[in-house]
Amino acid sequence: MGVTNAFKALAVVTALALPASAAAQETSVIGVSIPAATHGWAGGMNYHAQEAVNRLEEAYPQLDFVLATASDPGKQVSDIEDMMATRDIDALVVLPFESDPLTGPVKRVAEAGKWVTVVDRGLSEDGIEDLYVAGDNPGFGRVAGEYFRQQLPDGGKIVVLRGIPTTIDNERVEAFQAALEGSGIEILGMEHGNWNRDDAFTVMQDFLSKYPEIDAVWASDDDMAVGVLEAINQADRAEEMWVLGGAGMKEMIKRVMDGDRMIPVNVTYPPAMIASAIEMTALKFVSNAPVSGRFIIGSVLITPENAESYYFPDSPF
Amino acid sequence: MANATTAGKAAVKNGRPAIDLHVIGPIVALIVLIIIGALMNPNFLSYGNVTNVLARSAFIGIIAVGMTFVITAGGLDLSVGSMAAFIAGLMIIVMNALVPTLGTGWPTILAGMAAALAIGFAAGLFNGLLITQARIEAFIVTLGSMGIFRSLVTWLADGGTLSLNFSVREVYRPVYYDGIFGIAWPIIVFLAIAALGEIVMRHTAFGRHCAAIGSNEQVARYSAVHVDRARLAGYVLLGVLVGVATIMYVPRLGSASSSTGVLWELEAIAAVIIGGTVLKGGFGRVWGTVIGVLILNLIENILNLTDLVSPYLNGAIQGVIIILAVVLQRQKKATR
Known part of the structure; x- marks a missing residue:
C-alpha cells in the first residue's frame, strides 16, 4: 500500500510540476501483453496488472493502456501485432508466454523505436528490451x-x-x-x-x-x-x-x-512484479526518472514474523 | 484369476483365432503392468497403493464409461475435462452460497450434488442438441464447448481458485477418502457405474442402438432406430456421468480452478480406445474401457514408484503404450 501511495503522491507532484503543455496534449499508449489466468500464479498476475492499469489511468490522464491476455504464444504474437497496427503503442510491457516464439515479434516492436519492457521470462536474444523486470x-x-x-x-x-x-x-x-x-x-x-x-x-x-x-x-x-x-x-x-x-x-x-x-x-515469487513493470514503464513517460536496465525482485523467506506484509486477502492468489 | 483368464482365452484361441488378441490384448497388458510393478517395488501391491490408484482412476473412469457410449455411436466429446472443471466450480459456488441457509452439513452437500448432476445434464443436453438438431460435427461442437466451459470456470474463479467452505469440506471429505469394508467410495461408485454401463451396452435397446448408429447411421435409421434421440441420450448420459465424477472429485482437494481436469477428455478417449472400442464407432466395450483406465493410471503409478526413466519421458511411455495397445488390436482385425 505504501508503494501505491508513494506513486499516487508522485503522480500528483508530477502533474503539478510538469507544464501542462507537454503532458496533457501528448497521449502515450502503453500496451500490456500477458498470459491469461490459467493457473493460480497467473491469476494473481492478471489481478495485479489490472489493478496497476486502473490506478495509473486515474493518476495520469495522459496515459492510455491496452491490456491483452493470451492463452497461448501464438495468440500473444497476434495481440502484439494488433497493438502495433491498430493502437499505435508507444511502449510495450510483455510477459512472454514462452521465450523463443515471442523473441522475433518483440524485437520488431523494439526496432520500430518503441519502448519495450520484458517481465519475468527473458527473451532468447539479449539487448532487445529497454527494461527487464523479473523474479529471482x-x-x-x-x-x-x-x-x-x-x-x-x-x-x-x-x-x-x-x-x-x-x-x-x-x-x-x-x-x-x-x-x-x-x-x-x-x-x-x-x-x-x-x-x-x-x-x-x-x-x-x-x-x-x-x-x-x-x-x-x-x-x-x-x-x-x-x-x-x-x-x-x-x-x-x-x-x-x-x-x-x-x-x-x-x-x-x-x-x-x-x-x-x-x-x-x-x-516469495510475487505475481505483483507485473505491477512493478507497468509502473516503471509509466514513469518513463511521465517523469525524468531513469528506468532502463534490469530490475530483479528478490525472493525472500516469509516467516510468521513478517508474513503480514505479504498477505493480500483481495487478490485471487 | 490371471491363470483362469488366460486359460479361458486360450481355449477360445483354438476355435476362433482371429478374435483372440483383440479381446485379451488389454487384459494381457494390464497383467504385464501389474507384474512389472510388483517386481519393481514391494509397496506396489500394498493396500494403500492399490487404493490410491483405483480411487484416482475413478474420475476418468466414470467419464470414460459415458464416453464409450458416445464413441460407440460414432460421436466424440472433447469438452468433458473442461465440463468437469466448470461443474466443480459451480458446485462449489452453489454449496458456499447455501451455507447460510442450509448450514454446513449434509443438506448443503446433497444440494451441491444435485446441482452437479443437473449442470452435467444441461451441459450434455447443450452439446447433444447442437450435434443432433443443429447438425454440427461433434468434434466442432465439443471443441467449442471445451473452450466455453474452460473460460467460464476461469472467469468464475477470477483467474484463481474456487475453494469450498472449510466446514462443509470437513463433512464432505469422507466421500473421497472413506469407504465401506475398506473400499473407498470412488472405487465403489466407479465399479457400480462400470457394471451398469456394461449391462446397458450389452443388454438394452439403447446399447444396441448406439452400436447400430455408429456402425451405419443410414441403416439404423431405416431400421426404425430413433437416431437423434439415441445420440442425444448418449451426450446427456455422458454429461450426467461427468457430474458424478465431479461429485467424487470435489471432496478430494475441495477446490476447482482453471487447471482442473485439463486433458481429461484425451485420457478418457485413450482409455476407451485402449479398451477395444472402435474410434469410428459401431463397437463398444465398457469393461475394456475400465481396463484402459487402469492401464493408463498404472503406467503413471509405476513410473512414479520406480526410477526407470527420466520423468521427462513419462508422457512418451504412455504414448507408446496407447499406440501399442491399438496396434495389437488393429493387426488382429486386419487378419479377420
Missing part, C-alpha cells in the same frame, strides 16, 4: 535450500516436486540442489507436479508409498503444496514431515501467519 528464480531455489539446511542440520531425507519442465523450473531446482550441497540432506526423489494441485497430489501419494521415511517436502509452489498436504493427511503421516511451498499464495501465507507446523515458512 535461482534465488527462489537457494532461499528454499538454505531453509532446509538450517532446519535439518544433521541431514535428512526429502522429496521434491518440480514444476512444468521449463528454464524457470531448472534454474530453481539447480540453485536448490547447489544450496543443499554437502549438507547431508538426501533428495530421495524428484518428480514433475506441473504446478498443478491434482498432479502434485498423485505424485505425493506415490512418494508416500515408495518411501517409508520422509522428513520434509519441497513442493516448490503453493498450488502443489495444497495437493501434497492432502496426500500427507490421507496417509496419516502429518506428524512426520513439513512442507515448503513457494510463491506466496494467500491461503498459505495465512497458515504461516497462524504458525502452522506443517507450513512453517514460504518463499
Whole structure:
C-alpha cells in the first residue's frame, strides 16, 4: 500500500510540476501483453496488472493502456501485432508466454523505436528490451535450500516436486540442489507436479508409498503444496514431515501467519512484479526518472514474523 | 484369476483365432503392468497403493464409461475435462452460497450434488442438441464447448481458485477418502457405474442402438432406430456421468480452478480406445474401457514408484503404450 501511495503522491507532484503543455496534449499508449489466468500464479498476475492499469489511468490522464491476455504464444504474437497496427503503442510491457516464439515479434516492436519492457521470462536474444523486470528464480531455489539446511542440520531425507519442465523450473531446482550441497540432506526423489494441485497430489501419494521415511517436502509452489498436504493427511503421516511451498499464495501465507507446523515458512515469487513493470514503464513517460536496465525482485523467506506484509486477502492468489 | 483368464482365452484361441488378441490384448497388458510393478517395488501391491490408484482412476473412469457410449455411436466429446472443471466450480459456488441457509452439513452437500448432476445434464443436453438438431460435427461442437466451459470456470474463479467452505469440506471429505469394508467410495461408485454401463451396452435397446448408429447411421435409421434421440441420450448420459465424477472429485482437494481436469477428455478417449472400442464407432466395450483406465493410471503409478526413466519421458511411455495397445488390436482385425 505504501508503494501505491508513494506513486499516487508522485503522480500528483508530477502533474503539478510538469507544464501542462507537454503532458496533457501528448497521449502515450502503453500496451500490456500477458498470459491469461490459467493457473493460480497467473491469476494473481492478471489481478495485479489490472489493478496497476486502473490506478495509473486515474493518476495520469495522459496515459492510455491496452491490456491483452493470451492463452497461448501464438495468440500473444497476434495481440502484439494488433497493438502495433491498430493502437499505435508507444511502449510495450510483455510477459512472454514462452521465450523463443515471442523473441522475433518483440524485437520488431523494439526496432520500430518503441519502448519495450520484458517481465519475468527473458527473451532468447539479449539487448532487445529497454527494461527487464523479473523474479529471482535461482534465488527462489537457494532461499528454499538454505531453509532446509538450517532446519535439518544433521541431514535428512526429502522429496521434491518440480514444476512444468521449463528454464524457470531448472534454474530453481539447480540453485536448490547447489544450496543443499554437502549438507547431508538426501533428495530421495524428484518428480514433475506441473504446478498443478491434482498432479502434485498423485505424485505425493506415490512418494508416500515408495518411501517409508520422509522428513520434509519441497513442493516448490503453493498450488502443489495444497495437493501434497492432502496426500500427507490421507496417509496419516502429518506428524512426520513439513512442507515448503513457494510463491506466496494467500491461503498459505495465512497458515504461516497462524504458525502452522506443517507450513512453517514460504518463499516469495510475487505475481505483483507485473505491477512493478507497468509502473516503471509509466514513469518513463511521465517523469525524468531513469528506468532502463534490469530490475530483479528478490525472493525472500516469509516467516510468521513478517508474513503480514505479504498477505493480500483481495487478490485471487 | 490371471491363470483362469488366460486359460479361458486360450481355449477360445483354438476355435476362433482371429478374435483372440483383440479381446485379451488389454487384459494381457494390464497383467504385464501389474507384474512389472510388483517386481519393481514391494509397496506396489500394498493396500494403500492399490487404493490410491483405483480411487484416482475413478474420475476418468466414470467419464470414460459415458464416453464409450458416445464413441460407440460414432460421436466424440472433447469438452468433458473442461465440463468437469466448470461443474466443480459451480458446485462449489452453489454449496458456499447455501451455507447460510442450509448450514454446513449434509443438506448443503446433497444440494451441491444435485446441482452437479443437473449442470452435467444441461451441459450434455447443450452439446447433444447442437450435434443432433443443429447438425454440427461433434468434434466442432465439443471443441467449442471445451473452450466455453474452460473460460467460464476461469472467469468464475477470477483467474484463481474456487475453494469450498472449510466446514462443509470437513463433512464432505469422507466421500473421497472413506469407504465401506475398506473400499473407498470412488472405487465403489466407479465399479457400480462400470457394471451398469456394461449391462446397458450389452443388454438394452439403447446399447444396441448406439452400436447400430455408429456402425451405419443410414441403416439404423431405416431400421426404425430413433437416431437423434439415441445420440442425444448418449451426450446427456455422458454429461450426467461427468457430474458424478465431479461429485467424487470435489471432496478430494475441495477446490476447482482453471487447471482442473485439463486433458481429461484425451485420457478418457485413450482409455476407451485402449479398451477395444472402435474410434469410428459401431463397437463398444465398457469393461475394456475400465481396463484402459487402469492401464493408463498404472503406467503413471509405476513410473512414479520406480526410477526407470527420466520423468521427462513419462508422457512418451504412455504414448507408446496407447499406440501399442491399438496396434495389437488393429493387426488382429486386419487378419479377420
